[in-house]
Structures are given as C-alpha cells and as structure tokens.
Amino acid sequence: MPPTTTAPAVAVADRVSAFTYAIRNIVAEAKRVEATGTRVRYLNIGDPIPFGFRTPAHLVDAVGRAVRANDNGYAPSSGLWRAREAVAADFTRRHLPTDADRVIITNGTSEGIELALTALVNAGDEVLMPVPTYPLYTAVTAKLGARAVLYPADPEHDWLPDVEALGRLITRRTRALVVIDPNNPTGAVYSDRIRRHLLDLSDHHGLPILSDEVYGDLAYDGPVAPLGSLNPDALILSFSSLSKAYLAPGWRAGWLAVGRSPRLDPVVAAIQKLADGRLCSSGPMQYAIAPALTGDRSHQEAFCAALRVRAELTTRRLNAISGMRCVQPRGAFYAMPRVELPPGASDEDFVLGLLRDTGILCVHGSGFGLPREDGFFRVVYLASPEELSTIYDLMADFTDRFLREGRRA
Numbered sequence: 001m002p003p004t005t006t007a008p009a010v011a012v013a014d015r016v017s018a019f020t021y022a023i024r025n026i027v028a029e030a031k032r033v034e035a036t037g038t039r040v041r042y043l044n045i046g047d048p049i050p051f052g053f054r055t056p057a058h059l060v061d062a063v064g065r066a067v068r069a070n071d072n073g074y075a076p077s078s079g080l081w082r083a084r085e086a087v088a089a090d091f092t093r094r095h096l097p098t099d100a101d102r103v104i105i106t107n108g109t110s111e112g113i114e115l116a117l118t119a120l121v122n123a124g125d126e127v128l129m130p131v132p133t134y135p136l137y138t139a140v141t142a143k144l145g146a147r148a149v150l151y152p153a154d155p156e157h158d159w160l161p162d163v164e165a166l167g168r169l170i171t172r173r174t175r176a177l178v179v180i181d182p183n184n185p186t187g188a189v190y191s192d193r194i195r196r197h198l199l200d201l202s203d204h205h206g207l208p209i210l211s212d213e214v215y216g217d218l219a220y221d222g223p224v225a226p227l228g229s230l231n232p233d234a235l236i237l238s239f240s241s242l243s244k245a246y247l248a249p250g251w252r253a254g255w256l257a258v259g260r261s262p263r264l265d266p267v268v269a270a271i272q273k274l275a276d277g278r279l280c281s282s283g284p285m286q287y288a289i290a291p292a293l294t295g296d297r298s299h300q301e302a303f304c305a306a307l308r309v310r311a312e313l314t315t316r317r318l319n320a321i322s323g324m325r326c327v328q329p330r331g332a333f334y335a336m337p338r339v340e341l342p343p344g345a346s347d348e349d350f351v352l353g354l355l356r357d358t359g360i361l362c363v364h365g366s367g368f369g370l371p372r373e374d375g376f377f378r379v380v381y382l383a384s385p386e387e388l389s390t391i392y393d394l395m396a397d398f399t400d401r402f403l404r405e406g407r408r409a
C-alpha cells in the first residue's frame, strides 16, 4: 500500500515540547541560510575540532589500539576498571580523595548529568541552576517533570553567581544544586569565597551539588580544583569528560564521581542501576581515559594560551562596538556579550538578523534562560584570531545597522 498522506501524524509525548536545546535547535535556520548560498560561520557550538585543534596523538593511538585489538565488546556498565581507577587517581591528585568504585564512566558529561538528575529528582521537585545556564540542565529537568529554579549570575560582577539570592530560592522541594565552574555560557571562573559559600549552602540544607567541571583545565590562570577538594566530605557529584580539555568531543568519553560521604551511597547505587540499562558507554573510547589523565598534557598549555588570546581579542573587539558590552571570559571558550536592543526587539531578532545578514551563527541569551529583551547572546571564540577579526568587523557593521534601523527579525 502506498503511504497515505491524509492520516494524522503520529503524536509525540508532551514532554518533548519542554526539551529545548537552543545551541543545536538554531542550526535549522543556519542550514536554510546556507541553502541560499551564504557562507555560515558556526559560532554556536563549543567544539574545537572544526577550528583546527587536534586530539592529542597518544589518545588517538590508545583508541586505535583498542579497536584493532578487538576490544569492541560491551564494557562493564560503570566503565572499564582501568579508566575508573585513572579518574579516581586524578581526583585524588587534585586533593579530592576518590575511590574508583565511586566513579562511573559515561557517554560524555551529558550522560552523567542525565543519570544524576534521573537518580535524584522526582516529578514536581526543584533543581537549582544558574542563569544563564547550560541548557541541558533545564531540558533534562523538564523531561523529568521537575522544575528548574534559576539563580542569577551577575554580568556587573564578572558573571559570578549571586549566592545570597541563591540561598533564598532553596525550598523543601529543592533536590539538587547545579554549579558550572568554569562556566558555559559566560566564561566566568568562580572565586574561592563563592565556592565555599556554595558548599556551605549544600551542607546546611543537605543538598547534593552537581558540579560540572568539564572546563576545569581550561581556566586561563591555571586549572580550577574540583569543588569537592575544598571539602571531600561534601555532598558532591563531579562531572567531566575528554570533550573539551582533551579535544575529543565526538568520542563521548566522560565520567562522574560521587563524593565519599556515606550519605551519597544510595545515589551511587541508583546511578549504577540506571547505567546498567544502557549497557555501557562507548567502549573503545574508554581506553583513552587513563592515557589522558596520566599521560602528557602539554596540549592543554598550548590550548589555554590560544584561548586566552582569543578571549582578549573578543572582549576588546566587542566592547569597541557601539551599543555592545562584553565581560572578559576567564576560562572555557565562550563570551556572553549584551547588545542594547531597540524597543520591542528580542535577543533572537538580533541573532537571526546577524545570521541572515552576515552568516554568523551565535546563540541568543534566552536559549540559556535569560530574558529575551535583555539582549544577551553567546559567542564561541574558537576560530583563529584572523577569522575572529573578520567576524567582529561584520558584527560591528551589522550591529550598527540593526540599532540604527531599530530592526525586528
């Protein structure tokens, strides 16, 4: 029988509508612009590889060796013991004593986040997360039928979180506190005072912290110690991966470590139970984790130096654009500038206008939970300084026209 076009489309679950991830959702519009013959410069996603950065050779060798040796079967659901040991030893070296049996190897930080939230949060519960936030946290929280409660970070104070405001948002439904340091999407690196305050709140309210440390080695003034190193008995789950600081985002090789407090024992068991259901994270890639954490890391110095140059260039060039302000990023590869929007315009109008006029693809601040009328947008500054310079020339011209014409998309 030929397919019928009159029958109604298959309905999808309601929860899908709340699951938004602007960083990729916006690509559909970029593809339309590309189809008209315009060159699109993708500054929407934090992937160093398309910009010419290379995965360290010893990690590529480790994965290649594993595949050729036919290590292509399922791994244990919590991960290869050697990889778990290497993660535990790395945390321990960074003053967060960790046992390998509290480590779970995941498909990137992303799967760790999903496993942890699934283990901790019931429908109707609340999860505290910063705004602007990395949108996977809001998306997964929505999927679980829980509520994201956003605590503000302040662009007037280097995008540091307002910990007093955060404290006032804790209720009896709060089940977890998300901390992202160094931060995506702002490039902020938190002070020790703030980190200690977050730990105090967690301690006082018995609230587990989900500590996203995927940019920990990409702070320009030196690596950020794991949050748990300030108090190894804190209720902390730490997440990271090979994606950013080891330049292998496509491998989906990540890990989570649950703090040593016995109060977290049920959480370890719950996560392990959930991890069983997806069998294992990608097998051969796990063979790169021990070489990454115990071997040569000289690429990180070169990468951080390259990022610092780009961060400085970005801040200088964006602050020179009339009507735009940008806080200097201290780590990762993101800046979150603000443009003074004309009345009635939204951040998305600006970003879509920029895309259609110049082919430059950024992500609007409301995709990270900020009010659409505030005019924030995120720039990924992984391109070469020369290319970034061209991009900021185009952005300056467009912004000038946009603000003069008071344009809507």
Ligand SMILES: Cc1ncc(COP(=O)(O)O)c(C=O)c1O
Pocket (backbone or CB within 6 Å): 046, 107, 108, 109, 110, 111, 134, 180, 183, 184, 212, 214, 240, 241, 242, 243, 249, 252, 254
């Ligand atoms: C703050 C943050 N957490 C998690 C992730 C996901 O990383 P992974 O590739 O390890 O899943 C990203 C990716 O951009 C991120 O910026």
